[in-house]
Amino acid sequence: MSTSTIHDIGYRHYDGRRNGRAYVLRSLYVHNLRAAFGLGRPARAKVMPFLLAAIMLLPAAGSVAAFAFTKEPDALFRYASYAVIMQVIVAIFLATQAPVLASREIRFHVIPLYFSRPVGHLDFVLAKGAAMASALFALMAVPVTVLYVGGLVAKMPDSGEQVLKWLGALVGCVLFALVLAAIGMVVAAFTPRRGFGVAAVIAVYMVSAAFVGAVQGIAEAQTNFTLQGWAGLFTPFNLVDIVQVRLLGAQSSSAGVPSGIEGGIVALALCAVIVLGSIAVLYRRFRKAGLS
């Protein structure tokens, strides 16, 4: 029997494969998506995202159960309205997790380590934005799918129509995810302290919702329904709901929706401006952080 010894084989050079830009981009995306749910972090980082994800699922599950017992189609939430009904939970998720992705690495000066490697500035921003949007999409699309599958299992009539409504709602979820991620990431990227970041994102959501709510209330009292509809453009959930109602054929779940197809087109254009604008702002923000 031989005695085992530890051999110090010294430094070994790496002459294996080095993958290109696509691999780096994918790795960065996966890393950030994991971070959005606290994976690869201590347990306390996982509490908030998974708790919120569970809260998102509860009403959907309850609704499916109610439908299965009563066979009353109204017992099942409308797919497209689920994100709007649960918007407070979605906003809290955005507020707690956007700082994790957008400001944590700025605060701890990790950014220069990326840009001293073969990582492009635009790739970096796109990977982070896509990871945040994907996390939000999963948060909203999973309960919507639970509703759909539950309805299917419990024999919801008009299954062909349900598929279309479900797919329309998923498109709506993509749009919600993109717009919310864009707003949340920008706000968080300019508030390096995490606590402030959470507060700032919540504040932007609350203030815009309250302001628009007030304007819509006054407009409704004055029977000015045009103003009531257009005011909806200025708060994220109502904005995307306008697109859902006018372009994806959903029923309205918001206080005000401008009439006609052009309302939907304006809302969609505004969504695109928000997303592209946030990419431009984040690009500059991270580029600056990379040089500090």
Place this chain on the structure above:
Amino acid sequence: MPIIATQGLTMRFARVTALDDLSVAVEPGVVGLVGANGAGKSTLIKILLGLLPPTSGTATVLGLDIAREGLRIRESVGFMPEYECLPPDVSATEFVVHMARMCGLPPTAARERAADTLRHVGLYEERYRPIGGYSTGMRQRVKLAQALVHDPKLVFLDEPTNGLDPAGRDEMLDLIRRIGAEFGISVLVTSHLLGELERVCDHVVIIDGGKLLRSQAVEAYTTESGVLTVEVDDGRDTLGQHLHDQGVTVHPEGRFLVVDIAGEQTYDLIRDGVADLGLRLIRMEQRRHHIEEVFQAGPAGPAGPPAPAGAVQPGAVQPGAVQQGAPR
């Protein structure tokens, strides 16, 4: 081929000129970059990484142009910043694996290289704990590991000994020497402490106010100077007076006498003087220069004309300057 070459590199910010017409070329090996705080060391590294375009001038790193081939430079160099740059809530392993993947290493290779590199820098079981609980010395090791994990050809180490205690400092310097000698990776290491770099570097570049002060192999800084240190048991002043009377230039310095060497006869005069006065000679040795003198020579020579900083030559050190250098 020089690993780093700059031609007329200038970097101006709104109010300060960080680099002023810097032209320097260094060969592979461990290269020290010395300068006071604000001398432009970190700015130079950012420019060489291709992150900051210089106001004017050109540079190449590993033969690649910083303006056109920045991406290829960043593929083959590593960078350890001066400041804290580690997220506190992930483990060293997780972090270094992630950084390896950011250089394009496939998942398995990234994990293997991360484990290897962390072992080489001296992090063992603690590498599975979150970085937030690490000591400064351990953090510096993680920062070094992330710079080495993708097996670069050149690493930029910005003030790697900052904040370390003397023992940690020695270990870090030893690691830097091993990176150059055993790992075969060229190193550009910055510091504001010359004594440190004298121990690990092959070549030292000194910049001051963004200007090149000196770029030389370490031996050139530490060549023999034109002075002798003489130590006698008692009667230092008697010997000094005796030598002075015979026309020898001599200064007292602590317990020693510092004697300018005028020629072969200087040695004889000292020997005879000691014998005539019946003193006990403890030592007589030719003094070597220290890199520090480059800084002391300019402002500290009240006797000589204040030499322009760039024109200081080894061997031209004023006696007054030597007098200020502590005996080593």
